[in-house]
Amino acid sequence: MGKQARNYSPLTIKKLYALSGNECSFPGCSKQMVSQSNAKNSNICHIEAANPDGQRYREDMTDKERADYENLILLCVDHHTETDDVHKYTVATLKKMKDEHEAKIASRNLGRSPSMLKVAINKISEIGLSDLKDTDASKSFNITTKLDYNGVTNKRRLINDLKVYYHKLNTLYDELDRAGSLKKENLLDNIRHIYLDVSGRYIGQSDDYMPIIRQHSDSIFEEVFNELLQLVDFGDVSLEELSPALRVVMVDAFMRCKILEEPI
Ligand SMILES: [Zn+2]
Ligand SMILES: [Zn+2]
Known part of the structure; x- marks a missing residue:
């Protein structure tokens, strides 16, 4: 267990970086991530943890679901650490953060082209x-x-x-x-x-x-x-x-x- 929960498909990685504009998803932080070709695993945060001792772990989830796009959010190292505060950063809070960031990037990209x-x-x-x-x-x-x-x-x-x-x-x-x-x-x-x-x-x-x-x-x-x-x-x-x-x-x-x- 745990290992498969980090077994991201190439499409999942591609989407995660492309749809977040290669940016940290934390509001107000626009720190650029390394490119997806040399993606750092530490930037990929599980909304519901990969392991039982991780943050927001949910037992009745498959490892496939844990490694899925829907359960991942791209964060810089500082904000990855900050969101380990599970009382402040609930599953709902992180999903909202990710969705809002994605919508912001989508609007920005469409505005540009x-x-x-x-x-x-x-x-x-x-x-x-x-x-x-x-x-x-x-x-x-x-x-x-x-x-x-x-x-x-x-x-x-x-x-x-x-x-x-x-x-x-x-x-x-x-x-x-x-x-x-x-x-x-x-x-x-x-x-x-x-x-x-x-x-x-x-x-x-x-x-x-x-x-x-x-x-x-x-x-x-x-x-x-x-x-x-x-x-x-x-x-x-x-x-x-x-x-x-x-x-x-x-x-x-x-x-x-x-x-x-x-x-x-
Ligand atoms: Zn994390
Ligand atoms: Zn950040």
């Missing part, structure tokens, strides 16, 4: 899973109702924080519609396809799928993102540059009920 939204649209539409069965891309939802219905908790902040970019994205979609392009439809169909694959792995043969979706909605959302990261042809664009735009497209797809379930 807004053209990434267009790049993301092109790249997702080109994945080629789509067979355009379901072209209904209309929006009929209330976001809070939808988050509640699906039991989304951890991803709530990210989904809400990126809301400011939906407007920009929808302007791009409108342009595509006017130009008679099917890129938006292909993109949404590809995302739907990925969602059905991912959720299918959880649901299996079960008929009563909604409780399963509710229990795993945060993980499902993140796994759809992971699949996208692996399916998209990045070309000469970096994960760091493109990820925030991919997130925005995903959240919009969530609002269009292509990811997770439509409230009934």
Whole structure:
């Protein structure tokens, strides 16, 4: 035990550094981390500890979950030490810290290169899973109702924080519609396809799928993102540059009920 809880997948390491902008996630600290190629293990902090004698250890967690992106936060050495105070830095506090930092970096990166939204649209539409069965891309939802219905908790902040970019994205979609392009439809169909694959792995043969979706909605959302990261042809664009735009497209797809379930 413990060893496997530090057995991070290459994708987890890549995401951890890219989505935090290679910065310490502690509020107000923007200390740069070493690059991910010579990543120091001491910068990778477990939100719920790797070992029973570690901070915030939870027994009913698998080592795979302990080593997962969702359970890790990037911190400089000073702040790693500071967060060892488990009364001040609870699991909820650290998750909030990580989410807020990720949203801040995503907004900053998109602000610097807004053209990434267009790049993301092109790249997702080109994945080629789509067979355009379901072209209904209309929006009929209330976001809070939808988050509640699906039991989304951890991803709530990210989904809400990126809301400011939906407007920009929808302007791009409108342009595509006017130009008679099917890129938006292909993109949404590809995302739907990925969602059905991912959720299918959880649901299996079960008929009563909604409780399963509710229990795993945060993980499902993140796994759809992971699949996208692996399916998209990045070309000469970096994960760091493109990820925030991919997130925005995903959240919009969530609002269009292509990811997770439509409230009934
Ligand atoms: Zn730690
Ligand atoms: Zn720091």
